[in-house]
Amino acid sequence: MSLELIDGINKIHEFLTSNIEAAWVVSLIEYVLVGLGFLTLYALIALFLIIFERKICAYFQCRLGPNRVGPWGIFQVFADMVKILIKEIIPLKHNDKLLFYAAPFIVIMGSLLTFGGLQFAEGVHGVDFNVGVFYLLAVSSISIIGVMLAGWSSNNKYSLIGAMRSGAQVISFELSACLSMMAIVILGGSMNLSDLMAAQEDVWFIFQSPFTVVALVIYLIAAHAETNRGPFDLPEAESELTAGYHVEYSGITFGFFYVGEYCNLFINAAIGTLVFLGGWQAFHLPFAGCEGFNAVMDAIPSYVWMFGKTLLLIFLSLWVRWTFPRLRIDQLLRLEWKIMLPFSLANILLMAIWVALVK
């Protein structure tokens, strides 16, 4: 698929250059096409994940979930989308208008920028540069600024408390996510995602060292906490804060937060897949005599591997979300600062020793 896609892009490029004289017009059209492609993929993933989560959580609770609109209710999400568009956007009296309407933009921008740094299949990626992992870590925490702005500018006590909790939680767990990925950077010797992919061609990082397994577990917990879901959903704890930082948002302005949340779920799972589980690389056995098995695995297209593994991690996240009760805020911060942070620091040191002595 990836090679066909690249062929298609090349054909479009040739078609445009042969028909249009000015080079800047060609570039402009290509930029618009790329941008629309990204936006469509982003929106489609959000829509898919919404229906996926609704069905999965229904089955966890022995319900059927949406089953009226279309087969198995799969068109429910489009009905919801239309409905959220025709809901009234309630104008508030005493809020900071500029910050209030800038907040959804910052949330969406943060997750779209992270989305642009991912790799989706062999050769299908927006940008590929030498600080890839670092870039993903850096821009994925832009969204929290939007969340803090939303909470503050709403002039509502619930949203203020929710935003403060969200800030404390996201910056705390950011550290563990960062340090667990650093363990992989030590092993792979590069921050470039393509180099990391190449290093995982024979064996995924998860199988290369015992400390990558520890790093993956730490990363999964931290990433789950960063999406404000599951047992870590204190920022929007509906039984105490009604909805947390987006309690005053209505209509489509709430929809942006909702879409951003689901895309962050996908992005975190995709980063975990790329960095730990081999990304779009097929599963290979690095032994002699396994060439047939490896060839069968190679026959599966790379985008199936990428999205399959990502969906697996998303399913894990949903499973945790619908199974465990909510933590208290002091328990949450204790988990990060007293358990996960010492573990991740020790893991980095052990990984460095492993690389220096074993490799």
Next chain:
Amino acid sequence: MSSYEIFVIVFIMALVMVLGGSVIGLLLSPKSKNNQKGEQYESGIPTRGTSWMQFKVGYYLIAILFLMFDVEAVLLFPWAVIMKGMGVEGLYAVSFFLVVLILGLAYAWRKGALEWK
């Protein structure tokens, strides 16, 4: 296409998405005026006062500690990239750094900065 332009494209696309969505929402949605509607939501009872007041941010020590560890992560990433080539020497070099850092965490822990008050 050179790669860095993607950031500008993505930035504009975020703007397009939010502005486009808001405009469609504003055009399609009904509007009604009501005296109480614009008040801040407080579970149904009349809103009391503003939320823009002095309040205790119980998380400020966490934020300061985060700053320390995040800068540390920025300093460690370049080391992590070249660790493979440096071998045991890189290990010696970074273990001093990490020991100082862990001492800092232990100090904060001992002083009770990580406790919830």
